[in-house]
Amino acid sequence: MTDATEQTAPMHPHAVEPAPAPGSGDQVASGDHAAALASRYQPGEVEGRRYAQWVAGGYFTADPASDREPFTIVIPPPNVTGSLHIGHALDHTIQDSLVRRKRMQGFAALWLPGMDHAGIATQNVVERQLAGQGLSRHDLGRDAFVERVWEWKAESGGAILGQMRRLGDSVDWSRERFTMDDGLSRAVQTIFKKLYDDGLVYQAERIINWCPRCLTALSDIEVEHSDDDGELVSIRYGDGAGGDAIVVATTRAETMLGDTAVAVHPDDERYRHLVGTEVEVPLTGRRIPIVADEHVDPAFGTGAVKVTPAHDPNDFEIGQRHGLPSLTIMDERAVITAHGPFQGLDRFEARPAIVAALRAQGRIVAEKRPYVHAVGHCSRCGTTVEPRLSLQWFVSTGPLAKAAGDAVRDGRVKVEPPELAKRYFAWVDNMHDWCISRQLWWGHRIPIWYGPDGEVVCVGPDDQPPGGVGWRQDEDVLDTWFSSGLWPFSTLGWPDETADLAKFYPTSVLVTGYDILFFWVARMMMFGLYAMDGQAPFHTVALHGMVRDQHGKKMSKSFGNVVDPLDWIERFGADATRFTLARGANPGGDVPISEEWCENSRNFCNKLWNATRFALINGATVAGQLPAPAELSDVDRWILSRLQDTVRQVDAQFEAYEFAKVCDLLFHFAWDDVCDWYLELTKPVLAAGGADADRTRRVLGHVLDNLLRLLHPVMPFVTDELWSVLTGAETVVVADWPVVDGAYRDPSAERRIEALQRVVTEVRRFRADQGLRPSQRVAARMSGLDGHGIDDHEALIRALVRLDEPGQAFGATAVLAVSGDVTVELDTSGAIDIGAERARLTRDLAAAEKELTQCRTKLGNEAFMGKAPAPVVDKIKARLATAEADLERITAALAALPSA
């Protein structure tokens, strides 16, 4: 462990000098400080003040000229339209913990904040606002509408930034970015042109997912499938007179208006004779061919499929294979445009109308039958997606996705937890081309210009758009995820060769929920590798799960179980909220939370608060050298050794993204080791005064100092407040992260104090069983402590369990046999509850006997003795010895019990 003087000294250019120690080099926190601390932690009084100090101190501002090793995280940019929900709070807590620790470890740490313009989602929000005033975006016109969205962005985005401050996010505000700002728009245009020039974006007429309400194309990932109830109807095509009738089954009868073929499987004997002939499409009078296609499943329905190339992706494929025409029969709002009685009907109105008309003609051969099938819905508005044939822009994902997969496959990018890489591969290895054009107004407009004579020109960021009569720019904008995919380098200044890009790219770790592994992570991988010469955008992808309620249920408004992070921050504090989330965050796992657990986290904050109060009241010292190991008492050695072990384990768990384990380790070290045992053990020493007390004050200060540092990444506010009071320095934000110092590891001291704890616990247990009030002092005689090397600690033990030295008239009435040869005789003036004690001893006896039997059985098993490794056998032998001794002790104690 580094020495205390160094630890409090500023180590970063931004760090503020600690308050000069008055008079001497040693700085002893006085009782005055403690008096300043209320008996409870009140987060509201601390958080705003601390955050303002951090920002004013410039601690979060990263320096690209620094010679320190970089550590970079780019924030998953929240949707500018939304507000931060508890899932963001989890995501941010994890990122903040990582970046705060690295900052303390001396890295040039950058956490880059920003927001996403979220094209379709944001446009929808503003359109709804307009609708409230009876307006549509067309009433405003494109420019005015976009202007309106920018206004909303300023309002909504500001709220998000405020929430981030409340959470304590240590982001570099000087580098805040927005996907629509000038720099990022330039990046978008640059990569679009590069892709275009490389032939990796193209325009094509294809069947795409279309939202008839949003009136735009959607990519595959913007479509959510659900199993919906449908009805399968069987319709007879053809007149049947010449045997050319054929029955098809469909859930979408309305599309028959656009049928251009009927398809059967080539091997289907039932229909072989019909292949190559024509049938008449009912209601239309059109005659269409019957074709043979492998895609048809002869076992499904009637084995014959109606083919509507313009309104079904499969049918489109079949159409391509057989050179069929595509008949578009619906407009962009999914209203029937085909001439006839159905014109003007919505698709869902047309369906029953057409079925009724068919029935009237006797064409329905099998009545409607319920049929559950997967139906796509717009992920933004829920409207049933309509496959639509239209001219759109696509990214050719083949080579990009291959590279994205390889980067993880060959280990250049690690996925945590590794199991989730399977999902990633499943995605990138089966990716379709990506439809990137959107018929929206809010977004990056596609930099393609069309000339009067059919010219198509892609315009780069530094190019002058073609002027002249008849030239016009493509009306569409790009998919939001197109710009999000550039985030790790566009935010650092790309395409310019900036100092930030050189220093902070590739980023260190990407933290996000597994739910957007496909949406976002895969796209960043594709674009990062492509734009940055094969350098992946991050070294590690650390995935967490979704926040859930205390029963593991998804949070949703309809369940009424949604937690607003600001609500918890108000009521329990930001640190409690963060600790609750971090404590549940196992890698890749969902995070259940509840108000009760958050209360517990708040209590933990208060525990730290009061432990520090105790230290201050007792004059804990944080400056100066920690005494050499040889000068330390057993208790000092024990707690310092426990601290070393905690530092070691916390580091290991941090590196493994095991946030739940980090929290668990620190919680137990702080509450059990430090508060429940160590502070109690220091009380008699401090009360006695003298050199021992002086030394204890130094160790106590050191332990708390380091504990607060260790907790700071997860609980930044309370630790900063306490640490600055304890040390007199400005802030723990840029203090050194604790380092393991092997000189203070002391397993034998740990064993001795553990023995002491066993004795204390046994006496307490007896006292509790006997109903002895804590305040009641009992005379006692102890022996056998030397067997554990704790004979020096008899006074300490007596202090902890209120046992007096035996007086003149000592008459033991109870003998506790603790462990080894330790016995404690207590003078309870004959007032012991023999029944309770007998019950206790009988239970212990049974446990010891069980243990004894188990061990003997094993050791008597030749196969075990022959094959089990020696250390395992030795361990069983040791257990046997302990069990035998326990049995003997307990038996003796039972025998010594006065008969009732």
Place this chain on the structure above:
RNA sequence: GGGCGCGUAGCUCAGUGGGAGAGCAUCCGCCUUACAAGCGGAGGGUCAGGGGUUCGAAACCCUUCGCGCCCACCA
């Protein structure tokens, strides 16, 4: 339809080949001079069922049952 995962204390979850754990909840006793947002003590589990591998299984394999998630263009 394909893929992935889960089932351990009342609840939520750790534990992945050698003595069943944590937090919360429960019960008992305490205002013991940092903290009642606290302190001390206690109870509670055939590790979903079955089979197998092994000297040894909560863990590895097979299987049954139950649950969840992701992906998906069979009308």
